[in-house]
Amino acid sequence: MSPDNEKLLVVENLATTFSTAGGPLPAVGGVSFELMANETIGVVGESGSGKTVLTRTIMGLQQRTNVNVTGSVLLDGHQMVGASEQEKRAVWGTEVAMIFQDPMTSLNPVMRVGKQIDEALRVRLGMSRADAKVRAIELLELVGIPSPEHRYQSYPGQLSGGMRQRVVIAIALACSPKLLLADEPTTGLDVTIQAQILNLLDDLKERLHMSVILVTHDLGVVATRTSRIIVMYAGRIVEIGSTREVFSAHRMPYTRALLESSPKVTNDPHTRLVTIPGRPPNLLKLSDGCSFAPRCSFATDQCHKERPELQDADEPGHAFACWNPLPATRKRTVKTT
Amino acid sequence: MSNFSQMIAEEEIALVEKPEKSEPLGLLFWLCVGWIGLNIIGAIFANVLPLQNPQFQDYNALNVGPSLHHLFGTDDLGRDLFARVVYGSRISLSVGAGSMLIGFGIGSPLGMLAAYRRGRFDTILTNLMYVFLAFPAIIATIAILSFWTPRSLIKIIVVIGVASIPLVYRVIRTATLNVATKDYIIAAKVQGATDRRILLRELLPNIAPIGISFLLIGVATVIALEGALAFLGLSVLPPTPSWGNMINESRTILQQNPWLAVFPSLAMCLFLLCLNFIGDRLRHHFDVTEVKL
Amino acid sequence: MLLGIVFIISVGSFYLIHLLPGNITTVIEGPGASPSNQAKLYKLLGLNKPLFQQYFIWISNVLRGNLGTSFISQTSVASTIRAALPIDLEMMFLSQVVAFATAIPLAMRSARKPDGWLDRIFSAGSFTLLSVPSFIVIVLLVLFVSVKLGVPHTGPSSYAPFNQDWIVNLESMGLPTIALAIGSFVVYFRVLRSDLIATLQEEFITMARSKGISQRRIMWRHAFRPSSVALLGTAGVNIGGLLAGGFIVQYLLNIPGLGYTLIQAINESDYLLVQGIVLVVSVGVVLINFIFDFVINIVDPRISRE
Ligand SMILES: Nc1ncnc2c1ncn2[C@@H]1O[C@H](COP(=O)(O)OP(=O)(O)OP(=O)(O)O)[C@@H](O)[C@H]1O
Ligand SMILES: [Mg+2]
Numbered sequence: 005m006s007p008d009n010e011k012l013l014v015v016e017n018l019a020t021t022f023s024t025a026g027g028p029l030p031a032v033g034g035v036s037f038e039l040m041a042n043e044t045i046g047v048v049g050e051s052g053s054g055k056t057v058l059t060r061t062i063m064g065l066q067q068r069t070n071v072n073v074t075g076s077v078l079l080d081g082h083q084m085v086g087a088s089e090q091e092k093r094a095v096w097g098t099e100v101a102m103i104f105q106d107p108m109t110s111l112n113p114v115m116r117v118g119k120q121i122d123e124a125l126r127v128r129l130g131m132s133r134a135d136a137k138v139r140a141i142e143l144l145e146l147v148g149i150p151s152p153e154h155r156y157q158s159y160p161g162q163l164s165g166g167m168r169q170r171v172v173i174a175i176a177l178a179c180s181p182k183l184l185l186a187d188e189p190t191t192g193l194d195v196t197i198q199a200q201i202l203n204l205l206d207d208l209k210e211r212l213h214m215s216v217i218l219v220t221h222d223l224g225v226v227a228t229r230t231s232r233i234i235v236m237y238a239g240r241i242v243e244i245g246s247t248r249e250v251f252s253a254h255r256m257p258y259t260r261a262l263l264e265s266s267p268k269v270t271n272d273p274h275t276r277l278v279t280i281p282g283r284p285p286n287l288l289k290l291s292d293g294c295s296f297a298p299r300c301s302f303a304t305d306q307c308h309k310e311r312p313e314l315q316d317a318d319e320p321g322h323a324f325a326c327w328n329p330l331p332a333t334r335k336r337t338v339k340t341t
Numbered sequence: 342m343s344n345f346s347q348m349i350a351e352e353e354i355a356l357v358e359k360p361e362k363s364e365p366l367g368l369l370f371w372l373c374v375g376w377i378g379l380n381i382i383g384a385i386f387a388n389v390l391p392l393q394n395p396q397f398q399d400y401n402a403l404n405v406g407p408s409l410h411h412l413f414g415t416d417d418l419g420r421d422l423f424a425r426v427v428y429g430s431r432i433s434l435s436v437g438a439g440s441m442l443i444g445f446g447i448g449s450p451l452g453m454l455a456a457y458r459r460g461r462f463d464t465i466l467t468n469l470m471y472v473f474l475a476f477p478a479i480i481a482t483i484a485i486l487s488f489w490t491p492r493s494l495i496k497i498i499v500v501i502g503v504a505s506i507p508l509v510y511r512v513i514r515t516a517t518l519n520v521a522t523k524d525y526i527i528a529a530k531v532q533g534a535t536d537r538r539i540l541l542r543e544l545l546p547n548i549a550p551i552g553i554s555f556l557l558i559g560v561a562t563v564i565a566l567e568g569a570l571a572f573l574g575l576s577v578l579p580p581t582p583s584w585g586n587m588i589n590e591s592r593t594i595l596q597q598n599p600w601l602a603v604f605p606s607l608a609m610c611l612f613l614l615c616l617n618f619i620g621d622r623l624r625h626h627f628d629v630t631e632v633k634l
Numbered sequence: 635m636l637l638g639i640v641f642i643i644s645v646g647s648f649y650l651i652h653l654l655p656g657n658i659t660t661v662i663e664g665p666g667a668s669p670s671n672q673a674k675l676y677k678l679l680g681l682n683k684p685l686f687q688q689y690f691i692w693i694s695n696v697l698r699g700n701l702g703t704s705f706i707s708q709t710s711v712a713s714t715i716r717a718a719l720p721i722d723l724e725m726m727f728l729s730q731v732v733a734f735a736t737a738i739p740l741a742m743r744s745a746r747k748p749d750g751w752l753d754r755i756f757s758a759g760s761f762t763l764l765s766v767p768s769f770i771v772i773v774l775l776v777l778f779v780s781v782k783l784g785v786p787h788t789g790p791s792s793y794a795p796f797n798q799d800w801i802v803n804l805e806s807m808g809l810p811t812i813a814l815a816i817g818s819f820v821v822y823f824r825v826l827r828s829d830l831i832a833t834l835q836e837e838f839i840t841m842a843r844s845k846g847i848s849q850r851r852i853m854w855r856h857a858f859r860p861s862s863v864a865l866l867g868t869a870g871v872n873i874g875g876l877l878a879g880g881f882i883v884q885y886l887l888n889i890p891g892l893g894y895t896l897i898q899a900i901n902e903s904d905y906l907l908v909q910g911i912v913l914v915v916s917v918g919v920v921l922i923n924f925i926f927d928f929v930i931n932i933v934d935p936r937i938s939r940e
Contacts, residue, residue, distance in 0.1 A: 065840055089849070096846035109837040114859045114934050123855070124845040159935045175845065472639055477874035477919040481646065483881075484912040487900045488653040565767040572769050572882045573897050588773055592886060595777050602777055606770045614765035621761070 012183055012215050013039040013062070018075035018085070020054075020061045020239075026288045031057040033239040033290075034075070041182070044209060044216040046226030046247070048262065049236035052284050055219045056105065058236070059185045062217075063100055064092045080182055097128045100183040101176035106192045107168035111160040117144075117171045118156030124178040143174040148204060166197035173204065180212060187219045202229060223266045227251060232321070235259050238285050238295035241314060245322030255317055255329035258296045294327065302328040370622045373615035380612055384430045393421040396580055413604045417594050422601065425582040426608050432576070432583035433609070436498055436567040437560040443502025445556060448509030453548070455510075456517035457540060467514065473507040479566070486575045494577055497570065501563055509559070516551040520544055550627035557620035561613045568609060584609040639920050644696070647913040648689050651905065674703070701910035704899075711910040714895060719914070721891035724796065725880050728811040730869070733818035741823050742853050745830035756823065763820045768879035772813040772886055779809060793889040810883045817879055818872055825868045829861040836860075863934045870926030874919050 020032040032054045039045055047055050060066055062077050064084040077084040082095050104110035112120060121140040125131045131139065137156070144152035147170040160168055169189060176184060186205060190198035206229055209216050218230055226233055226247065233250040235243040235258065243256040254260055261280045282299035285291075294300070297307040306327050314323040318332055383390065398418045407414045413422035455463040485500050486492060520526060521544060529539050564584075570576040571585025579586055584605045591601035683691070695702070701711035744753040780788040788809050794802040833839065834857055842856045881893025888894065892911055899907040 060840075063844065065844060093846045093848070096844050098846065102841075102844045104837055104841055106837065110841045112838045112842065112856050112860070115856070123842075123847060123851075127847045127851065128845065161935060172841070175841070178845075472635075472642060477877070477916050479874050479878040480912060480916050480919065483878065483896075484647070484650055484908070484916075485653065487908055488650045488905065561765065568767055569769055569878060569882055572885065574901060585769075588770060592773055592776070595773070596781050599777055599781075602773050606774065610766050610770060613767075614762060617761070617765050 010041045011038050012041045012043075012080055014076070014078040015039075015062060016076040016078075018058070018061060018077060019073070020057050020066065021072045021074075023070045023072070024288070028072075029287050030290065031239050031287060032061060035236075035239075035241055036075075037234060037241065037244060039183070039215055039217065041215055042209075042213055043232070044218060044230045046230035046233045047217060047219045047236060048221060048223055048226060048233060050221055050262070050280070050284055052287075053221075053236040054239035055221070055236055056187055057239075059102065059187050059217060059219055063096070063102055063185060065102070097124050097179040097181065099181055100185065101179070101181040103169070103172050103176050103184065103186040103189045105188045107165055107172050108192060110172055111168055113160050115159075116156070117158055117160060117163070120171070121175050121178055124175060128179050140174075140178075143178060144171070146177070146208070147171070147174045148200075149174075165193050166201065169193060169197075169201055170204070173201075173208070177208065177212065182214060184209070184214050184216045185219075186216060188221070189218075190225070191220075198225075205229075223251075223263055235262065238287065238290065240295070240325070242296065242326070243324040244314070245317065245319065245324075249317070249319050249322045253317070253319070253322070253332065255324040255332065256296075256326045257300050257302050257328075257330060259324075260330060261299075294325070304328060366622055366626055370619060373618045376611065376615045377619070380430055381434065383427045384434045387424075387428050387431060390427070393424045396420065407600065414598070414600045416590075416601055417598065422604055425587060426584070426605055429582040429584045429587055429605060430608065430612070432494065432581065433564045433567055433585070433612070435494065436501065436576075437564045439498035440502035440505060440563050441556055441559050443499065444505035444509045444559065445552070448506040449513040449552060451506075452510040452513030453517045453540060453544060456514045457521055457536070457544065463514075466510075470507040470510045474511065478504045478508075479569075482566070483570070483573065483575065486570065492575060492578070497567065497576060501566060505559065505563070509555070512555050513548065513552060516548040517544055520547040550623060554620040554623040554627075557616045557623070561616040561620070564609070564616075565613060636920070636924055640917055643916045643920065644693055644913065645689065647909055647916065648692050650909055650912065652685075696913070701913070702906040704904050704907050707904065707907075711907050714907060715892065715910055715914055718890060718892045718895045720796075721793075721884070721889060722877065722880060722893070725807065725810055725814065725883070725889075725891065726873070726876060728807055729814035729818060729876070729880075732811055732815035733822055736815070737819045737822035737826060738858075741826035741830060742858070744823075744827045745834060745857075746849070746853065748831050753827075757827070760820045760823045763816055764824070766816075768813050768817045769882045769886075771816055772809065772883050775809045775813055776886065790887045793887065806887070806889070810880070810887060810889065813883055814876060814879055818869075818876060821868055821872060822865055826861060826865045829864050830857055833857045833861045859933060863930055866926050866930045866933065870923045873922045877915060877919065 015038070016036050018032060018035045019030065022029040022031055035058060037045075047058065049055055057066075061073055062079070062084065064077070064087060066073065073085050075085060079095060080099050082091070082099065084092065084095070087095075111117065118137065118140050121143055122133075122136040125136040125139055126133065141152045141156055144155055149155050149167060149170050155163070155167075155171075160171070163171065169192075173189075184205075189205065190201050193201065202225060205216065205218070208214070218226060220226055223233075230247050232245065233243075233247050234241055235250065235254075235256065237258050243250060243254060243259045245254075250259060251263070254263070258280075265279055280299060285295045285298070291297070291308065293306075293308040293310055294303070294312055297303040300307065304327065310327070312325045312327050314325045316323050398420055413426060416422055416425070451466060455466050482500055482504050486497065489496055489500070526539065526543055529543055534543075567576055567583065568585030568588065571583055572589045576585055577583055579590060587605040588602055588609075591598075591605070595602060699712055701715070703710050704714070707714075740756055744756045747753060776788075776790070779785050780790075786792075786805070788805065792802065792806045794806065796803040830853075839852060839856060842852050847855075877893070880891065881896060883889070884891045884893040885897045892915060896908060896911045898904075899911065
């Protein structure tokens, strides 16, 4: 087990570009951050901001021939960028595992769920068939599936969405990874199940001493469950900091817009949610300036012409990319009109 | 935020689809079209073209190999093989075209109507067609042709054509269903466009690519089937040449004159290859999902 | 459903006789026509009774295994069919084993790197073969293998029954097997390849990769089964065409299977035999199709729930 102050993951200047019929598409454009052992970091951003691509690139799952990855991902000492499939295979499952966005599509529909858990145990940990089965049933129990012996024999189609996501989590945990990438693990589920799954993840993280990257486009989800937050826009980090800082002392107008557009339990009934005006940029035609400028009410000429780099805010570890940041006041109350 | 993702999705569709749609058909495609055209012209104008008489038996030139005088050589009766291959294409082409005319003429209006109307009409018709689809069509064709004597070209065309109706029906119905549930068709309906107009102006152009590529592949299948029937002695009878019965006749003297098997086989395979290739390219060109024959 | 189809097939086969032009008894009995034969035929087919009664007489005979006695060869139609059928089954079995055994691994290779050079070669090759009917394949095979190369026991009339000389039997089955297997291979390869490529795009494949298991395992354990539904469906549908192809091959090589018997019967106007073969073969094809549907349900639990 890694001590808490050890860097588990170091991402440096990571860029993922797809070559498409319309030209190169920079889905992730130069991302750097670090993750400590046993830390949970949230990644938020609108749909299409590159969250999924970022997590898959970190894990090295992109296999398509039309993708180009540059930069560096050091995962517990393993360089994932440019590693061969075989090298990555040694890391997958045991060092890093992933929970996918949609539990309806991420399980093999024609394989019993038990077999899908077994597989990792037998292939990666070399367990015998019988041992693997015992362990798989333990895992099903761990993720809160009732009558696990029975469910072991089920096909994914016989399970509800929440159950399936629990199975996906069980598979991810099978080889006790140090880092868990959870890509919107609850988007496809209904609200009550969402909370259950997230609580389960929290609980497991504590028990199994993992680091977690929790991706979502809902700030409410990360508020109580992460120590730090990364805000992404158009494939870049536009703000990063401790959860408290990002919520109460964010500097980037996009972060505020994002906060204002997410529903909160504390809102009065019938509160109108603010939507962010305009639409996300076309990644094929990114301007030289700040990608958010066309939608930003504070934008100046400079914003349209020059891209702002991440700069440190007052609090250590808090950084934002903006030419005209919001004033650095504490206890910013998010205005909802 | 969902409308953002929707917009992104739309944007993506626009980005991905446009360049693919304008993907050129390629030189090979046009070569195939040319070859098919040449065959059709040859078949139609065979008696006008400067060909030798396919029935004329030159006893001074039995089983000679290819030469300038006899491009493909002659057969065991001294008949010019080139002329026979060209004349033979008439049978193959008319069976292919004729039976598919029947199959599509009946199957596709029914398929379109069923998919557009839905309801009882669709349910009954579709179930009926599925029963016939479970029927081994080839066996049925063989059976009917062997009992329905005397055999003639028309009967062959009718039997194969009718046998193909359920298959055509299924393909066209599925294709129409995919289009008919699209928003713009529903919009047209709501705006009060007549059924006739929707069927002809909106649906037909949209399913035409699938229809055409399936038609071409269908013609290829039928031509091969006619060849098979000729082997069984169920197609037109010699001395009328057809590619099938020429190949069939050749096998008794395979040893002396292999050309007799090679040239009609080549003519047939090349023709089928071109048809299949055109059908396949068209399907890709219009980005139609695979329809299995 | 199954019963309905079998019923329609039986009606169709029954009615075939009435397609014959002229006086049915004289046409069917051919040169063997005599008052006693005529009486037999009347008893078997119930001629002169209303059509639906004729059908019941005929079908009750069929259900008791009585397909009539050929007036041409004076042998029972049922026993002729029983003698020929194993040959067709052997031919189909061998050709399908070869077709699957080649199509599956090649499709797996192709789908792993779609548009790679290996895939391009396989795809172009299979596309070309798609346009070569099996009767041309067999003629060319006979031309090159048995005529030009002179390989023994491959030419026409070299068939020997399996229980008489199984080596010669298998040798003589070589060319038919190849000819029929090529046709099936082409279809299976193309269907499986395109399904595999689609399956490999699925999220659950990425999920399986993220477990760190080998590519081989992913292909066989995860991608193959969900991709094989269309393959099985096609195989079921393919049986009818395969049989017809087999008929021609048998006819060309004088292999006394159902096809050979059928063609002889057609040429000799032995209509009762033709009718019997048509009935048996059609019902057989329909049954095989149903078996395939059943297997598909087992392979893909998604389908049976829909
Ligand atoms: N294989 C690919 N080829 C081309 N473009 C891609 C590919 N995968 C992703 N993209 C593009 O990368 C961008 C980022 O996509 P990504 O899926 O990472 O967004 P996201 O933040 O996860 O969104 P969501 O919240 O909807 O999951 C999108 O514009 C998408 O179109
Ligand atoms: Mg995503």
